[in-house]
Amino acid sequence: MTMTVLGLGAMGQALATAFVKAGLPTTVWNRSAHKAEALAGLGAVRAETVADAVREADLVVVCVLDYAAVREVLEPVAEQLSGRVLLNVTNGTAADARRLAEWASAHGVSYVDGGIMAIPQGIGRPESVILYSGSREAFDRWAVPLGAWGTGKFLGTDPGLAALHDLALLGAMYGMFAGAFHATAMAGTEGVPAERFTEDLLVPWLHSMVDVLPMLAGNTSVSEERRLVERVALTNIVSTSAAQGVPEHLIAPLRSLLDAHAEPAATA
Numbered sequence: 001m002t003m004t005v006l007g008l009g010a011m012g013q014a015l016a017t018a019f020v021k022a023g024l025p026t027t028v029w030n031r032s033a034h035k036a037e038a039l040a041g042l043g044a045v046r047a048e049t050v051a052d053a054v055r056e057a058d059l060v061v062v063c064v065l066d067y068a069a070v071r072e073v074l075e076p077v078a079e080q081l082s083g084r085v086l087l088n089v090t091n092g093t094a095a096d097a098r099r100l101a102e103w104a105s106a107h108g109v110s111y112v113d114g115g116i117m118a119i120p121q122g123i124g125r126p127e128s129v130i131l132y133s134g135s136r137e138a139f140d141r142w143a144v145p146l147g148a149w150g151t152g153k154f155l156g157t158d159p160g161l162a163a164l165h166d167l168a169l170l171g172a173m174y175g176m177f178a179g180a181f182h183a184t185a186m187a188g189t190e191g192v193p194a195e196r197f198t199e200d201l202l203v204p205w206l207h208s209m210v211d212v213l214p215m216l217a218g219n220t221s222v223s224e225e226r227r228l229v230e231r232v233a234l235t236n237i238v239s240t241s242a243a244q245g246v247p248e249h250l251i252a253p254l255r256s257l258l259d260a261h262a263e264p265a266a267t268a
């Protein structure tokens with residue numbers, strides 16, 4: 001079993017390094033060739049061209065900036081890819097993944113899409129989750145070597161499922177971070193150091209709120225009583241933010257959403 005990693009940015013380097021450290025024969029390629037030097041030092045084979053890199057591999061992993069780059073890298077080597085497994089872990093939409101799977105199928109390539117729910121420093125740890133979808137047969141064949149990256153979860157044969165779940169989880173992360181940065185800015189207006197506020201109050205608070213999520217799962221309706229209570233809190237956050245000079249644009253839309261979901265007033 002031989003593998004190639006195309007794209008050695010922060011994430012591609014971490015993925016290739018995990019393969020090499022697991023003793024898996026790994027070939028690497030990157031558009032800017034110097035990024036392959038450290039991996040060559042660890043024992044990876046450095047390919048001069050994408051075609052050379054693909055020729056060496058049973059499994060071809062592509063990890064670049066976006067799907068435009070994926071196409072730019074792969075289209076010239078479509079013939080060489082035939083008969084191999086392509087695992088694309090580049091961030092994209094579910095539609096992007098489905099289109100690439102069709103392209104792969106038309107060239108005799110087995111396609112697996114991946115969503116990496118970890119930062120590069122987390123690659124190789126069991127708590128790092130990698131989402132997969134697409135060819136079940138190809139995933140099963142490579143599941144053990146891919147375990148070098150973290151814990152794999154196969155979501156289904158629709159190639160778009162990994163991207164859909166990846167983007168949903170990233171959306172949750174961005175929302176949480178946006179709220180956290182807003183909170184830090186509010187506390188900062190009274191000179192509270194961001195590090196102290198984050199460690200002492202923010203992180204424990206967010207942990208305790210995460211525990212509530214299973215109770216809220218699937219429940220999108222808000223009772224009128226609850227809505228009024230939440231509205232008071234959101235109004236106070238918005239007005240305090242404005243008074244303290246913190247832009248309110250992250251919080252104000254939540255109050256508007258709550259108003260949009262108000263039950264219509266009963267008519268006499």
Ligand code: NDP
Binds near residue numbers: 011063091092
């Ligand atoms: P980097 O910016 O570190 O690396 C980008 C990579 O894409 C480089 O190898 C770059 O090559 C390559 N690239 C960009 N455009 C082209 C092109 N037109 N042709 C060929 N190669 C190209 O990004 P990351 O490694 O961090 O991210 C890569 C993917 O991994 C992204 O889709 C990202 O969403 C995903 N990911 C990243 C995470 C992270 O925390 N970093 C977490 C989870 C997923 P060059 O070196 O020549 O510029």
